[in-house]
Amino acid sequence: MTSSLFTNARLIDPEAQSDATGWLLVKGGRIAAIGTGTPPKDADRVIDASGKCLAPGIVDIGVKTCEPGERHKESIRTAGAAAAAGGVTTMVTRPDTDPCIDTPEALAFVKRRGEQVSPVRMLPMAALTKGRAGREMTEIGFLLDAGAAAFTDCDHVVTDTKVLTRAMTYARGLGALIIMHPQEPGLSGGAAVTSGKFASLKGLPAVPPMAERIGLERDLALVEMTRVRYHADQISTAAALPALARAKAAGLDVTAGASIHHLTLNEFDVGDYRTFFKVKPPLRAEDDRLAMVQAVADGTLDIISSMHTPQDEESKRLPFEAAASGAVALETLLPAAMRLYHAGDLNLPQLFRAMALNPARRLGLDAGTLAQGAPADLVLFDPDAPFVLDRFTLRSKSKNTPFDGMRMEGKVLMTLVAGDIVFERDAA
């Protein structure tokens, strides 16, 4: 059984909320021991971290691999490579492919592809309703047996509350987790940006922030009724937060998350109709962004995800209204998160609580922690290493990142999955 020892590492433990220098021993794909004193001497291989950070690998809920259906934009292989380079050790993939993942057969295909070609772990999610059409629930039982991590229709809102109630009740019986992107589609239909002074000046169709709260309040009322396990993903507005806090205080099994873009960018970044900044829900006002960051700090928001959504050049080189939504983010998640660290908004244990520990717990995984016996899914990174992002250096097939040309800090040096190195940055 080979063993590796990281010495002189800055250990970021989200469970203990600690950030201290020490050593970590990996044996048999698991974390065998961790300490701050003199490291053990019997390791096969010693890696001197020279003061860099060692943290549990990121568990990213909501990655779109575009496979099946849109392999010109991304594939499970390229998404996996991007994830490894970004310190993401578990990709939880979205079912909004073409065709969507709404049958156990489709899920088994995606799962098998993940095992064959992805260097990092891959957990597929399944659609909540057939064809993500909001009319009939999917075979939730079969899909769970096939390994579905959670059930979501992604950006399609199930508008029929009777259908949603039944799906929730059925899922409740099986203990399945449901993930929704809350939104009131009557208000958000056709919108490209968030409403306000900027949207009006640019003449773009806009959705009022209140549409998110309306959708969330509806979902939470149904959760209260059905008692399903529920995760509200893609929360982006301050107006939605009190409802979340109330639901949690009332003891509902509710968690919530935001994408890294809504934590680090705002509506003005769209500037002169830059379509790489078109995401769904749209980038919000700066007040909303600050409220999201604060909510991650105080725990109202549990999870930060990349919302990795590859789009090719043809889908983006269009007038803003006509352009596709979404941004690639597997490789920029960590450096973007470091913005929040360097700004003093969140410390590293808080960030990895939201990027690793909480998502792992929500999905019932034993990853996301530096505890003894946990899987050795680890990321070694330098939080201070500066660089200017060139989008053509990304491993994703699609290069649609809003951070192109921006100054960033934070480089992943090494990524391990079950103790195996799946990514190592060249010394250069």
Next chain:
Amino acid sequence: MSFAKRHLLGIEPLHPTEITTVLDLADRYAEMGRGTAKHGDALAGLTQINMFFENSTRTQASFELAGKRLGADVMNMSMQTSSVKKGETLIDTALTLNAMHPDLLVVRHPHSGAVNLLAEKVTCAVLNAGDGRHEHPTQALLDALTIRRAKGRLHRLNIAICGDIAHSRVARSNILLLGKMENRVKLVGPSTLIPAGAADWGVEVYDDMRAGLAGADVVMMLRLQKERMDGGFIPSEREYYHRFGLDAEKLSCAKDDAIVMHPGPMNRGVEIDGTIADDINRSVIQEQVEMGVAVRMAAMDLLARNLRATRQEGGGVYV
């Protein structure tokens, strides 16, 4: 005289002195248009292509006439019936046309920002003839010229812009231009047609037309853009006319010498009473059309000068 822009994409990037430059030159072209020798040679040898992705009669005719009066070779392309229908993207269309070496590209497009996108991809000068709900700069310039000629100045005026602000690119360009020239701008309309955040634009917002028109030097009416509305913004045209249609009674709240403007085409009996529109003592609507040609001549002349200057500096094949 200064006008240091490669394109005319909107009022937003323009400096007040650049606006004045366009208007001063347009004044001269307006005089030329009234004379017997209507022809100049400022654009001689240049090719102007009008690309209209949206129906237009008035603006396209105005740009065509402006180009022809200055000696350009003008080509009109109605993009609604062309390769766009066959699935060609905006950028491919632009690159195709660019390969024919036009000098001036006049573009109207139903999507906000589409003209900016196109301008990034071509080597000629681009004029925005209206993009979605974003900007319509030549309309704002012709309105400004009309106001300046009628009122003798373009600053410290009390100007009411009335009606469908939300769907109007004309309103956005006018608000920007009149604000830059330091006027008091008031927006009047039902709250459903006032865009979100308008109160932060440095304008006053009224939903009572009589209060909004009080003391106005200029009353600028907008067309109710029924084709851009996706659902009921107003309960009915008759209620709209009752509350926001410009008639003699509401106009009496403005100054006695207030002028009435409308970018056309008008919905008579919806946003404006026909007798007001035709009242030669108050309405400057026909003058607006006349100034439209003059302003477009001036804008294309200035852009062509910059184009020639850059090409001479750069040497290359064009010299």
